[in-house]
Amino acid sequence: MKTSERTGQVVALCGGIGxxxxxLGLSRVLAPGELSVIVNTGDDFEHxxxxxxxxxxxxxxTLAGLADPERGWGRADESWNFMQALGRLGGETWFNLGDxxxxxxxxxxxxxxxxxxxxxxxxxxxxxxxxxAHLVPMSDDAVRTIIETDEDDLPFQHYFVRRRCDPVVKAIxxxxxxxxxxxxxxxxxxxxxxxxxxxxxxxxxxxSVDPILSVPGIRDxxxxxxxxxxxxxxxxxxxxxxxxxxxxxxxxxxxxxxETIVAHYRGLIDALVxxxxxxGDAARAGLxxxxxxxxxxxxxxxxxxxxxxxxxxxDLRLTTSEMERAxxxx
Amino acid sequence: MKTSERTGQVVALCGGIGxxxxxLGLSRVLAPGELSVIVNTGDDFEHxxxxxxxxxxxxxxTLAGLADPERGWGRADESWNFMQALGRLGGETWFNLGDxxxxxxxxxxxxxxxxxxxxxxxxxxxxxxxxxAHLVPMSDDAVRTIIETDEDDLPFQHYFVRRRCDPVVKAIxxxxxxxxxxxxxxxxxxxxxxxxxxxxxxxxxxxSVDPILSVPGIRDxxxxxxxxxxxxxxxxxxxxxxxxxxxxxxxxxxxxxxETIVAHYRGLIDALVxxxxxxGDAARAGLxxxxxxxxxxxxxxxxxxxxxxxxxxxDLRLTTSEMERAxxxx
Numbered sequence: 001m002k003t004s005e006r007t008g009q010v011v012a013l014c015g016g017i018g019x020x021x022x023x024l025g026l027s028r029v030l031a032p033g034e035l036s037v038i039v040n041t042g043d044d045f046e047h048x049x050x051x052x053x054x055x056x057x058x059x060x061x062t063l064a065g066l067a068d069p070e071r072g073w074g075r076a077d078e079s080w081n082f083m084q085a086l087g088r089l090g091g092e093t094w095f096n097l098g099d100x101x102x103x104x105x106x107x108x109x110x111x112x113x114x115x116x117x118x119x120x121x122x123x124x125x126x127x128x129x130x131x132x133a134h135l136v137p138m139s140d141d142a143v144r145t146i147i148e149t150d151e152d153d154l155p156f157q158h159y160f161v162r163r164r165c166d167p168v169v170k171a172i173x174x175x176x177x178x179x180x181x182x183x184x185x186x187x188x189x190x191x192x193x194x195x196x197x198x199x200x201x202x203x204x205x206x207x208s209v210d211p212i213l214s215v216p217g218i219r220d221x222x223x224x225x226x227x228x229x230x231x232x233x234x235x236x237x238x239x240x241x242x243x244x245x246x247x248x249x250x251x252x253x254x255x256x257x258x259e260t261i262v263a264h265y266r267g268l269i270d271a272l273v274x275x276x277x278x279x280g281d282a283a284r285a286g287l288x289x290x291x292x293x294x295x296x297x298x299x300x301x302x303x304x305x306x307x308x309x310x311x312x313x314x315d316l317r318l319t320t321s322e323m324e325r326a327x328x329x330x
Numbered sequence: 331m332k333t334s335e336r337t338g339q340v341v342a343l344c345g346g347i348g349x350x351x352x353x354l355g356l357s358r359v360l361a362p363g364e365l366s367v368i369v370n371t372g373d374d375f376e377h378x379x380x381x382x383x384x385x386x387x388x389x390x391x392t393l394a395g396l397a398d399p400e401r402g403w404g405r406a407d408e409s410w411n412f413m414q415a416l417g418r419l420g421g422e423t424w425f426n427l428g429d430x431x432x433x434x435x436x437x438x439x440x441x442x443x444x445x446x447x448x449x450x451x452x453x454x455x456x457x458x459x460x461x462x463a464h465l466v467p468m469s470d471d472a473v474r475t476i477i478e479t480d481e482d483d484l485p486f487q488h489y490f491v492r493r494r495c496d497p498v499v500k501a502i503x504x505x506x507x508x509x510x511x512x513x514x515x516x517x518x519x520x521x522x523x524x525x526x527x528x529x530x531x532x533x534x535x536x537x538s539v540d541p542i543l544s545v546p547g548i549r550d551x552x553x554x555x556x557x558x559x560x561x562x563x564x565x566x567x568x569x570x571x572x573x574x575x576x577x578x579x580x581x582x583x584x585x586x587x588x589e590t591i592v593a594h595y596r597g598l599i600d601a602l603v604x605x606x607x608x609x610g611d612a613a614r615a616g617l618x619x620x621x622x623x624x625x626x627x628x629x630x631x632x633x634x635x636x637x638x639x640x641x642x643x644x645d646l647r648l649t650t651s652e653m654e655r656a657x658x659x660x
Contacts, residue, residue, distance in 0.1 A: 046443075047440075048436035048437070048439060048440045049379050049380055049381070049436060049439030049440055049442075049443055050379055050380075050436070050439075051379070075415075078411075079409060079411050079429065081408075081409045081411075081429035081430050082412065082429045082430065082432050082433050082436070083433075084430070084433075085405075085429070085430035085431075085432075085433035085434070086433035086436060086437060088433075088458070088459075089433055089434060089437045089455060089458055089459075090437070090454070090458050091433060091436065091437040091440065092440065099409065099411035099412045099415070099429040099432075100411050100412065100414070100415035101415075102412050102415075102429075102432060103412050103413075103414075103415035103416035103418075103419055103421060104415070104419060106378035106379060106380070106412070106416060106421065107378070107416060107419045107420070107421035109378060109379030109380075110377075110378045110379055110421065110422065112379075113376070113379055124420070125419060128418070128419055128420050129418075129419075
């Protein structure tokens with residue numbers, strides 16, 4: 001009989017688009033204040049004098065209902081007069097910035113220049129946009145994802161946007177990670193003894209989740225968390241839904257399979273959520289597996305997946321509690 | 331008989347709106363490449379992480395035909411989606427930035443961050459916008475106009491835009507001026523022995539021209555210039571056409587008259603252009619005076635005033651040459 005507890009703090013780790021979709025689902029099925037999202041900032045960069053935080057903004061816009069549903073980045077109902085004028089002035093136009101989206105970058109840059117932190121800006125913006133979840137960047141220090149390719153070492157946005165993921169990836173490193181500190185609250189969130197679940201969203205493990213795990217202290221906090229840590233695989237039927245996950249896995253010599261994802265997170269996760277298309281992999285995972293539809297086409301999909309993952313986590317906790325009780329009784 | 335030479339280099343010193351209008355007139359009546367405009371950068375400031383150069387942009391937009399004819403600043407056909415979004419994010423909205431105008435600030439900021447100079451950016455932008463005049467900021471170093479008021483010391487834009495010139499001005503100082511260098515080419519422009527004329531545009535003497543004169547070397551170059559130095563008075567019938575010139579003069583204990591303008595530029599100028607409304611002041615100026623219509627309502631006014639000032643300068647040169655010849659003959 002299922003008696004999953006239906007309240008408690010939940011932490012999600014996420015990058016951009018895919019992660020933001022599940023984060024939105026979680027924010028809609030959880031009570032206000034129950035969800036905290038730790039967001040990748042390895043993609044952050046300075047561009048045109050502005051501090052741009054692509055993943056943080058994707059999550060902010062998604063949770064605030066401002067995201068463009070088609071593009072996957074930036075705001076809905078956007079205008080592009082800035083970019084057009086910038087082109088006329090011979091400025092760099094490879095990174096698209098909508099007129100409304102620019103306001104976020106300018107507000108953040110001003111906040112940081114005035115001595116504020118990225119996490120304080122995120123908290124402030126969450127409040128101003130009426131979002132009912134906590135959004136925490138992985139670190140207030142600069143950690144920069146650098147893609148080592150067959151051509152050159154490329155900062156993430158140069159690889160991802162400017163070069164459209166074209167160069168072959170040899171390795172990925174996170175500059176500044178060694179001396180970075182988790183943003184205030186990050187470790188407390190993960191080590192909270194009453195935490196209901198930690199969910200690693202279906203974001204790119206190498207580009208979006210690894211930067212978070214590269215910040216000293218976060219990996220340890222995660223592996224010692226008393227809550228079930230569950231990864232939602234970004235692979236569906238041997239493909240990635242969006243973005244370069246599958247391409248990068250192949251270039252790094254990895255097979256695009258559930259096993260690779262499990263191996264990547266070994267020692268860190270307690271369970272796995274995979275798509276029905278990969279249901280056959282469940283037996284070989286060596287971990288509790290929930291097989292469900294992980295593709296999120298609309299908000300109903302997002303809520304349904306969020307609920308399914310939470311139920312799964314609650315079942316795992318229950319099992320763990322029973323095991324602990326059984327062992328105590330023994 | 332009038333035999334004014336109709337070619338030769340002309341230098342204009344100017345601030346924002348009024349200055350830009352005459353600069354446009356000059357650029358239209360002179361041959362391409364003959365006009366150089368030395369522009370006030372004392373109003374420059376960092377805002378939202380961007381380097382903003384209000385006077386430089388007003389001159390750029392005016393000469394490029396992109397300026398809004400009503401507002402006096404910014405671009406025509408502008409949209410304001412950035413500002414609206416910034417307001418929603420609780421950002422600083424006291425300084426209006428149009429979506430297209432923003433491109434200029436972003437391009438400039440990126441250029442400066444990459445190690446470029448303001449003068450190199452201006453030269454680059456002049457070329458990109460197809461302007462046929464040289465535009466030179468007074469200095470590549472930061473010189474900042476600070477308004478000492480009865481309330482507080484205010485950076486120029488805070489006084490001018492945020493506080494709408496409301497506080498009473500006690501004094502004006504130019505921070506950084508002492509250690510600033512004129513931008514490359516500025517001194518060479520002014521000391522060019524074949525220079526046709528130096529025209530101080532009808533800009534605010536205290537807020538727009540004094541910052542230029544505060545840069546070490548410029549005042550000396552101006553007073554030793556062999557070309558006639560002519561100021562076009564910003565006063566018309568005891569009033570300023572636009573902006574806080576008259577208010578500031580009163581607050582500084584000065585009468586809003588031609589005499590005050592002459593006294594302000596004493597030792598620096600060879601002649602004066604005043605409006606017909608102040609024609610009665612001509613006799614007391616103690617300098618050659620051209621009385622004409624200085625109000626520039628449209629582009630025809632601008633060209634007419636530009637031509638009149640150039641003719642006046644040529645007459646002055648001729649007179650000077652005749653005097654020199656006469657003295658050599660004696």
